[in-house]
Amino acid sequence: MSDITSKPSHTKKPESERRRVFAIISHPDAGKTTLTENMLYATGAIHQAGRVAARGEARRTKSDWMKIEQERGISVSSSVMTFEHKDLIFNLLDTPGHEDFSEDTYRTLTAADCAVMVLDVAKGIEPQTLKLFEVCRLRDIPIITFVNKMDREGRETFDVLSEIEDKLALDVVPMQWPAASGRRFKGTADLTSNVFYRFIRPDEDGDTGVGAPQVDMDSDEMSAIFKDEDLLAEFREEVELAKEYGEFNIQSFNEGHMTPVYFGSALRKFGVRELIDALAELAPGPQVEPAQKAGQSVEIAPSNKEVTGFVFKVQANMDLNHRDRVGFLRLVSGEFKRGMKLKTADGKAISVHNPILFFAQDRELADNAFAGDVIGIPNHGSLRVGDSLSESGKIRFAGMPNFAPEILRRARTVDPLKAKHLRKALESLAEEGVTQLFKPAFGADMIVGAVGALQIEVMADRMKNEYGLEVLFEMPPYQIARWIACDDEAELEAFAAKNRNNMGEDLDGAPVFLAKSAWDIGYAQEKNPNLRFLSTKERR
Numbered sequence: 001m002s003d004i005t006s007k008p009s010h011t012k013k014p015e016s017e018r019r020r021v022f023a024i025i026s027h028p029d030a031g032k033t034t035l036t037e038n039m040l041y042a043t044g045a046i047h048q049a050g051r052v053a054a055r056g057e058a059r060r061t062k063s064d065w066m067k068i069e070q071e072r073g074i075s076v077s078s079s080v081m082t083f084e085h086k087d088l089i090f091n092l093l094d095t096p097g098h099e100d101f102s103e104d105t106y107r108t109l110t111a112a113d114c115a116v117m118v119l120d121v122a123k124g125i126e127p128q129t130l131k132l133f134e135v136c137r138l139r140d141i142p143i144i145t146f147v148n149k150m151d152r153e154g155r156e157t158f159d160v161l162s163e164i165e166d167k168l169a170l171d172v173v174p175m176q177w178p179a180a181s182g183r184r185f186k187g188t189a190d191l192t193s194n195v196f197y198r199f200i201r202p203d204e205d206g207d208t209g210v211g212a213p214q215v216d217m218d219s220d221e222m223s224a225i226f227k228d229e230d231l232l233a234e235f236r237e238e239v240e241l242a243k244e245y246g247e248f249n250i251q252s253f254n255e256g257h258m259t260p261v262y263f264g265s266a267l268r269k270f271g272v273r274e275l276i277d278a279l280a281e282l283a284p285g286p287q288v289e290p291a292q293k294a295g296q297s298v299e300i301a302p303s304n305k306e307v308t309g310f311v312f313k314v315q316a317n318m319d320l321n322h323r324d325r326v327g328f329l330r331l332v333s334g335e336f337k338r339g340m341k342l343k344t345a346d347g348k349a350i351s352v353h354n355p356i357l358f359f360a361q362d363r364e365l366a367d368n369a370f371a372g373d374v375i376g377i378p379n380h381g382s383l384r385v386g387d388s389l390s391e392s393g394k395i396r397f398a399g400m401p402n403f404a405p406e407i408l409r410r411a412r413t414v415d416p417l418k419a420k421h422l423r424k425a426l427e428s429l430a431e432e433g434v435t436q437l438f439k440p441a442f443g444a445d446m447i448v449g450a451v452g453a454l455q456i457e458v459m460a461d462r463m464k465n466e467y468g469l470e471v472l473f474e475m476p477p478y479q480i481a482r483w484i485a486c487d488d489e490a491e492l493e494a495f496a497a498k499n500r501n502n503m504g505e506d507l508d509g510a511p512v513f514l515a516k517s518a519w520d521i522g523y524a525q526e527k528n529p530n531l532r533f534l535s536t537k538e539r540r
């Protein structure tokens with residue numbers, strides 16, 4: 001049985017105030033898995049770190065966390081990792097990258113209240129970092145930046161910070177300042193105190209461990225560490241310059257306009273503890289969520305009595321022996337108790353007898369859970385991504401957005417007589433939120449859209465196993481899909497009539513512009529300034 005939620009809190013804070021829900025956004029290889037593992041290690045949630053990292057370049061075909069799972073034989077394909085620190089309970093949501101990058105990766109961010117953006121110091125902002133950042137920006141969630149791999153040669157710190165400012169239009173405030181990088185990396189100065197965290201090279205005195213030695217910036221020890229007075233003087237000058245970035249402003253951070261920046265080496269466990277401390281200090285607790293109740297706009301606070309939440313992800317076949325699905329419910333308010341009956345806004349009732357609360361080590365049955373927790377609800381297809389659940393069945397949270405696919409494929413069955421069957425199957429997977437389905441205005445093509453290549457493979461697999469269909473996915477004559485909207489209905493219709501060959505609709509009948517290239521979108525936008533070409537669409 002779970003003890004994390006039943007343990008009495010000595011601070012008497014309401015349980016929901018102790019929850020922090022966050023996700024890590026990064027480009028593949030920046031070090032997300034290594035950082036996750038060392039966060040769990042630093043907080044005692046797992047007892048040995050390093051095996052995943054040591055596996056290095058092994059082929060990645062599964063979720064990053066499945067990698068950890070395979071290495072350790074523990075269940076972390078759970079999508080949620082929980083650890084405790086400073087009397088807070090952190091729920092870290094997985095944002096799969098690599099080949100399993102999918103809409104789930106984006107949607108998970110709608111369930112997080114905060115994000116840690118991990119950058120490789122040598123690479124700065126990479127394409128996937130940017131994409132994930134843009135999703136965070138939809139809700140303006142606060143972002144803490146961790147510049148990783150300081151033990152490797154990297155770019156100048158000032159350059160990295162400028163790039164964040166320029167590419168993400170975020171104000172940056174360094175909270176620490178690194179002394180060089182790579183072989184010359186000495187550690188980081190905490191700009192809010194007079195402390196220097198000393199980096200001990202593994203070839204010097206062994207591992208730094210999770211807590212780096214702290215040195216007074218004014219002490220003689222600094223000279224011993226730098227071994228070069230000029231280098232030290234230069235560093236002190238940089239630290240003074242760094243302070244000119246200005247004060248950290250919590251409001252600006254909470255509104256998603258300012259990011260505090262930390263530096264370290266996930267692999268060497270350096271800076272990880274300080275990053276978790278920063279999360280504990282800065283990350284906001286569960287937020288008030290806007291919703292609809294009987295046609296009225298309402299705000300659901302974590303302290304509301306009624307148990308409410310929304311499903312941000314549905315995972316199929318977590319257990320190969322049972323063809324089960326698990327819906328991941330982010331609790332927004334109330335105290336959930338096992339056995340409780342919850343209803344969707346469409347009136348479906350679900351008795352939650354066997355919810356799963358996730359731990360780093362294991363999945364356990366949850367007796368109770370609070371706003372800011374995530375519970376897994378096993379079901380046989382009754383829960384959909386974007387579903388709202390509540391005791392009254394009257395609450396409907398703003399829908400999950402759909403994200404414009406980057407991969408479009410024309411689906412065709414080997415047996416042409418099965419076209420109707422195929423359409424049904426494609427519609428059902430699109431409803432589940434696995435992939436999207438577009439119907440061009442002309443012809444009988446069915447265009448499948450995905451944000452990650454693995455989704456198409458998964459789909460082909462499921463078509464075969466679940467629907468008995470042999471499906472070919474071919475290149476269609478379009479490459480990009482954008483929802484279109486316009487305040488003037490007539491103008492939208494005129495555009496659609498003029499561009500019939502490139503028009504289509506999605507599963508809900510919303511108009512979609514199917515273009516050959518990004519250039520075509522730009523051109524259409526230029527010619528039709530009142531039209532909006534959207535890469536995200538709210539469901540419902």
Ligand code: GDP
Nearest residue numbers: 028029030031032033034053056149265266267
């Ligand atoms: P992910 O793809 O973002 O999950 O990245 P991983 O955590 O799997 O790391 C990618 C590679 O970078 C692995 O070989 C790690 O050992 C390595 N790595 C991660 N963090 C660091 C670091 O701080 N320093 C160095 N030198 N290597 C790192």
